[in-house]
Amino acid sequence: GLIIDETEGMPSSAAYRHRFGSLTRAYQLVEYRPDRDFAFIEINRRLRSLHPGIVETVIRALEAGGALVTQEAATGLLWVNGMLSLSLVLARCHCTPADALRWLVRFEAGLAPDVTIVARMNQDNQSLLDYYVLPSIDIQVARRRIKEDNGTFFDGYRFESLEYFFGIIQTVKAGATA
Numbered sequence: 001g002l003i004i005d006e007t008e009g010m011p012s013s014a015a016y017r018h019r020f021g022s023l024t025r026a027y028q029l030v031e032y033r034p035d036r037d038f039a040f041i042e043i044n045r046r047l048r049s050l051h052p053g054i055v056e057t058v059i060r061a062l063e064a065g066g067a068l069v070t071q072e073a074a075t076g077l078l079w080v081n082g083m084l085s086l087s088l089v090l091a092r093c094h095c096t097p098a099d100a101l102r103w104l105v106r107f108e109a110g111l112a113p114d115v116t117i118v119a120r121m122n123q124d125n126q127s128l129l130d131y132y133v134l135p136s137i138d139i140q141v142a143r144r145r146i147k148e149d150n151g152t153f154f155d156g157y158r159f160e161s162l163e164y165f166f167g168i169i170q171t172v173k174a175g176a177t178a
Contacts, residue, residue, distance in 0.1 A: 047090045047125065054119055054128075055088050058162065065170040077111050080169060087113035091120045091146065093129070103146040105132075107139055117162070120146065132157045133165050 001013035001023055013023060020026040024042065027033075055076070059069045062080055070079045078086040091103035105118050116139060118132040132146070134157050149155065159165065 047092055047121070051088070051090055054090070058086075058088060058117070061162065061166050062169055065166050067169055075108075075111050077108075077113060084115065084169075085111075085113045087111055087116045089116060089118050091118050093121045093123050093125055095123070101148050105144045105146060107142055107144070109139075109142045112136065117165070118146075131159050131162055131165075133159060133162070 004010055004013040004016065004023075016023055016026045020029065022042070022045075055071070055078070059071065059078065062069045067080050068082070070082075071077070072079070076087075078088070080086060087108045089105060089108065091105045094102045094104065096102055101123060103118075103120050107116055114136055116132075116134045116136070118134060120129045120131070121127070122129040132154075138157070146154075150158075
């Protein structure tokens with residue numbers, strides 16, 4: 001993009017993005033193969049488009065259980081019953097040169113949510129694999145690399161679905177009103 005923008009008499013890189021959807025797509029059309037693999041850009045774009053739907057699914061499930069859920073417009077942080085703050089993070093799957101699967105999670109530490117739900121994508125980044133429900137007290141770093149097997153302590157927060165989490169929220173709400 002920088003080279004395109006610096007070249008006299010050429011449209012800007014933004015013009016190419018607008019016309020072809022991305023610079024990567026424009027490169028594909030002219031059969032240019034850059035030295036670096038830019039597939040992650042398309043994967044990230046897809047994950048960004050999936051995120052709002054996953055958040056909406058979580059909101060609807062919590063509300064179906066009787067919770068009142070609000071979402072901060074500026075940050076996307078969810079508040080459950082005005083007491084519990086949640087952040088939902090999608091983790092893209094990456095295959096290492098040794099064919100091991102890894103997920104890099106970037107926690108939203110600046111928001112300081114009470115709980116972060118990490119939705120791990122499957123190997124081809126097309127669907128959700130599982131979830132980690134992590135209380136803030138156990139998040140000591142801004143980033144964490146997750147492996148397929150992370151040991152008993154960390155994998156104790158791993159769930160195939162969020163049904164158990166939704167049940168806890170219902171239990172807390174029921175206990176608070178009794």
